[in-house]
Structure formats: structure tokens, C-alpha cells
Amino acid sequence: MIKLNPHTAEKLAKGVIWTVALMVIAVLIFIIVFILYRGLSVINWEFLTRIPRRSGREGGILTPIIGTLSVTLLAILIAMPFGIGTAFYLAEYTKDGILTRIIRFCTESLAGIPSIIYGLFGFIFFVQILDLKWSILSGGLTLAIMVLPTLIRTSEEAIRAVPKTYREVSFSLGGTKWQTIRKAVVPSAIRGIVNGLILSVGRCVAETAAVILTAGVSLSMPKSVLDSSRTMAVHFYQLVIEGISMTNAYGTAAVLIILVFFINVVANMLINRFVAKGR
Amino acid sequence: MAGSRKNNSRKTKIETKSINLYYGNHHALADITVKIPARAITAIIGPSGCGKSSFLRLFNRMNDLIPGVRVEGDALLDNFSIYGKNADVVNLRKKIGMVFQKPNVFPMSIYENLVIGPKSHGIKDKSLLNGIAERCLTQVALWDELKDMLKKPATEISAGQQQRLCIARALAVDPEVILMDESCSALDPVSTMKIEELMLELAKDYTIIIVTHNMEQAMRVSDMSAFMMIDQDGVGGLVEYSRTSDMFSNPKDKRTEDYITGRFG
Numbered sequence: 001m002i003k004l005n006p007h008t009a010e011k012l013a014k015g016v017i018w019t020v021a022l023m024v025i026a027v028l029i030f031i032i033v034f035i036l037y038r039g040l041s042v043i044n045w046e047f048l049t050r051i052p053r054r055s056g057r058e059g060g061i062l063t064p065i066i067g068t069l070s071v072t073l074l075a076i077l078i079a080m081p082f083g084i085g086t087a088f089y090l091a092e093y094t095k096d097g098i099l100t101r102i103i104r105f106c107t108e109s110l111a112g113i114p115s116i117i118y119g120l121f122g123f124i125f126f127v128q129i130l131d132l133k134w135s136i137l138s139g140g141l142t143l144a145i146m147v148l149p150t151l152i153r154t155s156e157e158a159i160r161a162v163p164k165t166y167r168e169v170s171f172s173l174g175g176t177k178w179q180t181i182r183k184a185v186v187p188s189a190i191r192g193i194v195n196g197l198i199l200s201v202g203r204c205v206a207e208t209a210a211v212i213l214t215a216g217v218s219l220s221m222p223k224s225v226l227d228s229s230r231t232m233a234v235h236f237y238q239l240v241i242e243g244i245s246m247t248n249a250y251g252t253a254a255v256l257i258i259l260v261f262f263i264n265v266v267a268n269m270l271i272n273r274f275v276a277k278g279r
Numbered sequence: 280m281a282g283s284r285k286n287n288s289r290k291t292k293i294e295t296k297s298i299n300l301y302y303g304n305h306h307a308l309a310d311i312t313v314k315i316p317a318r319a320i321t322a323i324i325g326p327s328g329c330g331k332s333s334f335l336r337l338f339n340r341m342n343d344l345i346p347g348v349r350v351e352g353d354a355l356l357d358n359f360s361i362y363g364k365n366a367d368v369v370n371l372r373k374k375i376g377m378v379f380q381k382p383n384v385f386p387m388s389i390y391e392n393l394v395i396g397p398k399s400h401g402i403k404d405k406s407l408l409n410g411i412a413e414r415c416l417t418q419v420a421l422w423d424e425l426k427d428m429l430k431k432p433a434t435e436i437s438a439g440q441q442q443r444l445c446i447a448r449a450l451a452v453d454p455e456v457i458l459m460d461e462s463c464s465a466l467d468p469v470s471t472m473k474i475e476e477l478m479l480e481l482a483k484d485y486t487i488i489i490v491t492h493n494m495e496q497a498m499r500v501s502d503m504s505a506f507m508m509i510d511q512d513g514v515g516g517l518v519e520y521s522r523t524s525d526m527f528s529n530p531k532d533k534r535t536e537d538y539i540t541g542r543f544g
Contacts, residue, residue, distance in 0.1 A: 163383070166385060168344070168379065169377075170395075171341065171344065173373075173395065174396065174399070174400060174452055175396075179399040184385065
């Protein structure tokens with residue numbers, strides 16, 4: 001091996017790191033620009049507010065938008081209390097022991113399972129056994145289980161990252177455990193927890209395999225959470241795989257990207273506005 | 280010595296009765312018995328790792344937060360048991376406030392830092408909270424400096440101001456005792472001097488116990504001094520406890536003498 005002098009090594013390391021980072025950013029920007037370039041021209045008021053006709057060849061993507069939003073919202077609402085609650089339990093209320101090891105092992109295993117397996121489980125359990133049919137509810141429940149590991153892990157990390165001194169100060173002021181969590185831990189961990197939520201929203205919005213098997217592919221307007229509805233990602237998939245309309249597929253993809261971007265921005269604005277005061 | 284006020288007839292505020300502390304199997308503190316006078320400053324000194332902080336944290340039961348901690352013996356606050364079955368930890372910590380080594384303000388506004396304690400004890404009235412904030416900031420001589428920036432993040436003021444804010448935050452819950460765990464060690468000399476002046480001022484109304492590795496500080500501010508050391512087995516214990524003026528002019532134990540004359544530690 002050639003021995004580099006420290007100065008050259010420094011330059012080389014800097015060069016490599018910069019190159020790698022720039023390449024990654026370039027790829028990301030390329031994908032976004034490419035899709036927006038192909039898709040933005042399709043997007044107009046009609047595209048956003050009309051129900052798809054002729055399997056999506058014509059009309060808009062109103063029902064897939066509603067399907068995406070309702071399935072995602074439902075999944076997050078279901079997963080949030082369980083995920084964040086488990087995270088607080090693991091980080092604050094229990095010592096490391098057999099139970100926590102089992103919970104961690106399970107969440108880590110769950111995190112590594114391909115989403116189609118969740119879809120299969122959801123199909124058998126929610127759709128068939130519980131007889132919820134292909135519905136927004138089945139899809140939401142399935143996605144909730146799917147994002148739980150992410151939510152638990154990101155929340156737990158955020159909670160553990162809160163400096164120990166905050167807890168000490170709160171206790172030293174005569175705070176109870178719950179007051180300490182609420183006043184000293186949550187305000188500092190909330191950003192990380194919300195980031196975990198946004199990550200989960202992203203996974204829900206982007207998911208195809210698990211929802212296609214549980215929420216179905218209906219294009220008509222759902223009347224309740226017990227109706228089937230397809231999400232934008234599924235719509236996109238169908239449009240491409242069945243050769244229905246590449247133009248509308250790109251339009252859908254562009255809306256999807258804008259939606260994810262929008263959710264990120266709004267979530268961050270809300271944090272800055274309401275919880276990160278004085279931070 | 281600045282801190283050598285009369286304290287012969289002072290009543291005892293805190294008393295430990297052969298108290299022992301274990302971290303799991305490790306015997307950290309052995310059989311410490313002291314009587315800490317009210318409205319005075321008591322300094323706990325000794326070499327690093329002798330258990331000064333652990334001892335200090337026995338008074339407000341902060342050691343409870345560490346898994347596997349066990350305490351034997353008892354400590355009394357105004358003759359009430361701190362470790363007894365009926366002891367109320369939350370109430371205890373209201374009475375015994377604490378200031379830590381590094382300024383550890385919460386990442387919120389100065390005002391929120393001040394009222395977080397009272398709020399958690401159920402005070403909701405805005406004007407009452409404002410009054411508490413003003414009183415405590417005045418007590419630590421920060422009111423004039425900070426009164427126009429109470430809504431600013433506490434992290435934006437200087438480290439010395441932050442530490443004084445931490446003291447004010449502790450005062451806000453109306454404690455009777457204040458524990459200070461090397462509270463000047465992260466500060467510059469000017470800030471240290473201000474905190475020491477503050478300690479002397481506060482000692483008129485509060486019982487103050489400090490841990491310090493700075494012997495000049497102990498001499499400058501404290502009335503009583505407790506010298507601690509660990510033995511060969513790593514068990515911390517009290518070597519000598521007396522009036523600061525006596526300890527530094529006429530140490531009774533050879534180990535105390537060696538330490539305060541700078542022969543080790």
C-alpha cells in the first residue's frame with residue numbers, strides 16, 4: 001500500500017467525499033426534475049378535481065388523491081399512539097430486560113420485512129378474516145402495522161437523544177415522571193418524533209404492494225372507510241403496467257412528489273410555529 | 280474567612296444517620312453521619328471520585344434515577360425521614376432544590392425556564408407566575424439585565440447568566456435547601472465570583488450545600504466543611520467534618536491536612 005502524506009490524503013478524502021455527495025444530490029435532483037418535467041404539463045385544475053375515466057386514460061386523479069390521503073391519514077392516526085407510546089415505554093418507563101429485548105427484536109425484524117408480506121397479511125387478516133373487504137380501513141390498518149417499526153425506532157431515538165440533564169433538572173424541581181416527560185422530554189424530542197411521522201407518511205404515500213392487496217383498486221368515489229379506493233402510487237402502477245397512459249402516470253407521479261414535499265414543509269412550519277418556540 | 284459567620288447555635292437542617300449508598304454491588308459510600316446547619320453554607324470537598332456528588336445527591340434522592348441504586352441508613356430533613364416508607368420524593372425535591380455542574384437551561388424562553396417548576400406544581404395564575412419570575416431573577420441579581428428579554432431563548436445569554444438563571448429556576452419552587460454540584464466549575468472567574476457572592480447572600484435565607492473541588496472556594500464561602508475520601512476498596516467515606524475555619528487552620532486528620540495543603544488530589 002502506498003503511504004500518502006497527510007496533506008495529500010486530506011485533499012483526496014475531501015475530494016472523494018464531495019464527489020460522492022454531489023453525485024447523490026445530482027441523481028436526486030435529476031429524478032425530481034425529470035418527473036416534474038414530464039408530469040407538470042399534465043397537471044391542471046381538471047386533472048386534480050376530476051374522477052378518472054376509462055381506467056385513467058381520461059379524466060383526472062381525484063379519487064386516487066382522496067384514496068391516498070384517507071389511507072395515509074388513517075394509518076398514521078392508528079400507528080401514532082401505539083408507535084410513540086411504545087417508544088416512550090422503551091425509552092423512559094422500563095429498564096433493559098428480556099421484554100424490551102423482545103420488543104426491539106420484533107420491531108427490527110418487522111422493519112426488514114418486504115411490504116408485500118404486510119399486504120398479504122392484511123389481505124388474509126383484515127380483508128378476509130375480519131371481513132373488512134378491500135377498503136380504506138383494511139389498507140390503513142395494514143399500513144399502520146407496516147410503519148410501526150419506523151415510528152417506534154425514530155421516536156425512541158429522538159427521546160433518547162434528549163440530554164439526561166433535562167430530566168435531572170425537571171426531577172430536581174419536584175417534577176413527577178409524567179411532568180418530566182411532558183415538559184422536559186417531549187419539547188426536545190418532538191422534532192425527531194415528527195420527523196419519524198413524516199417518514200412514515202412518506203412510506204404510506206409511496207406504498208403500492210401492501211395497499212393494492214388491502215385497499216383495492218377501485219376508481220369510484222369512496223363513501224366511507226369501508227369502501228375500496230386506489231392510492232396514487234397504485235394508480236401510477238396500474239397506468240404504467242397496463243400501458244394505459246404514460247402521460248397521466250407522470251402527472252400522477254408529479255402530484256405525488258409535490259404532495260410529499262408539501263407535507264414536509266407544512267409539518268416543519270407547524271413545529272416551528274407551535275412547539276419550537278425559544279428553541 | 281468570608282463565610283465564617285457564627286453558627287454555633289444554629290439548628291440542624293439536614294442530618295444523615297450512618298447512610299450507605301450502593302451502585303449494584305459496588306459500595307460507594309459508607310456510614311456517613313453529619314449534621315448540616317440551617318442557613319449556612321456547607322462545603323463537601325475531596326479528591327475526584329470520592330463520592331462527593333453521590334453524597335450530595337442523597338439529599339434530594341437524585342441517585343434514585345440510576346438503576347440498581349440502594350440506600351441503607353437514613354437522612355432527615357427537619358427531622359423527617361428522607362428515605363422512610365412514607366417519604367414523598369416530589370415534595371422532598373420541592374424543598375431541596377439543585378443546581379448542576381454545567382448551566383443546563385431548557386431550550387425555551389428565559390421566562391418559561393423560570394416558571395416551569397411552579398407551573399408543574401399547579402400554579403396557573405399569570406400574575407402570580409410573573410411575580411415569581413421577577414422575585415427569583417431579582418434574587419440572583421439578573422432582573423435588571425434580563426427583564427426586557429424574558430421571551431428570548433435562555434440559551435442565548437452568557438454561561439454565567441445561564442447558571443444564575445438555573446439558580447433562579449431552583450428558587451422558583453421555594454426550596455429551603457439548595458444543593459450546588461460544582462456549580463462554578465464550568466464558569467470563568469468573574470462569573471464564579473458573582474455566584475459566590477450570590478451563595479453568601481442566599482445563605483441568609485437558605486441552607487446551602489455545595490460540592491467543590493476548589494478549596495479556595497470552600498474557604499471563601501463555606502461555614503462548615505466535610506472532607507471525603509475513598510479507601511483502598513474504593514468506598515467513599517467522610518474523613519473530617521468541622522467548621523471550615525477549623526478545618527483549614529487546624530485539620531485533625533492527617534489525610535485532610537495532606538489534601539488541603541495540596542499534597543495530593
